[in-house]
Amino acid sequence: MSSPIYIQIHNEIKRSIESGRWKVGERIPSEREMAVTFGVSRMTLRQAVKTLVDEGILERHVGSGTFVARQKVQEKMSSGVTSFSELMRAQGKKPSSKTISYHIATPSLSEMEKLNLVEKDLVLRMERIRYADGVPICFEVATIPHELVKHYSKEEVTSSLYHVLEESGHIIGHAQQTVSAMLASEQIAEYLGIRRGEAVLRLRQITNLEDGKPFEYVRTQYVGERFEFYLEK
Structure with a gap:
């Protein structure tokens, strides 16, 4: 392919x-x-x-x-791995999502590096708009090794990937997260119902299983005025 x-x-x-x-x-x-x-x-x-x-x-x-891009100054932060759905429910909001694209493909160089893959491997790459009580909160691009999810349906993967993996005996481990600020492009603004050039928070996350194997590489853009990150040290 x-x-x-x-x-x-x-x-x-x-x-x-x-x-x-x-x-x-x-x-x-x-x-x-x-x-x-x-x-x-x-x-x-x-x-x-x-x-x-x-x-x-x-x-x-x-x-x-x-x-x-110039390298950003970083401070190490620690937090438990929580899915978007779990986070929204914990705040009393109803999570939902709209899948923009969902397809199997060969990985890009970045995806191979982040997920420890080789060129012959395949990945599932999906784009989604995530909502809380019907209000768009973020646009997400997630890449997952196809081998890990090939036996699951599209509905299972898009509804709650973490839950499906845990039900199958996998244990979710730690994640590395990088947060930075950027301006919304015309396409992202349309997806999230904001103006082009409005502030968004960009989160890049690599999530690992308990054995340290990376299984998810996510690039997410959050509406700045609708979402904030809170970490306790």
């Missing part, structure tokens, strides 16, 4: 950054220039760039272009 064109472009841009072609903080060529270079439409190129932005590899500066 071959990767979608935008994933192939994602991989090429990532390789270029890792090889030093573009340095940290350096502006990459415009979408128009890169679309010509790769021989694809600007829409396809934009999807590849968006994926890299969601992963924190690139960052957009309004009016200036797209740049190789």
Whole structure:
């Protein structure tokens, strides 16, 4: 199974950054220039760039272009792993979701790195809008090794992945989370019912099973005014 064109472009841009072609903080060529270079439409190129932005590899500066992201100052935080559904129910809200896409594919370079996969492996990649009492809270892109979920139905996976895994005898372990701020793109704004350029909180999370094996790589954008992170130390 071959990767979608935008994933192939994602991989090429990532390789270029890792090889030093573009340095940290350096502006990459415009979408128009890169679309010509790769021989694809600007829409396809934009999807590849968006994926890299969601992963924190690139960052957009309004009016200036797209740049190789600078490393953020980080503070280690610890918290138990809680699913979105569990979190909403704990706050007395009814969780729900709308699946935008759900398909089996070959992993991108980033997905292989985060989930300890090799090129021949397959992943389930799904995009969802998550709601609390019918109000959109976040847009989520989740990647899961296909081998882990191949025997589960789409309904089981999208309704509550953690619950399904635990019912099958898996034990959810720890997670690594990175939180940063960004501005909503036109597409994300449409999904979440906010204005383009409005503040969103971006969470990137790798969740592991008890044995330390990563099973989920999630990139989530939360509406800034509807959600806050609270961690107790």
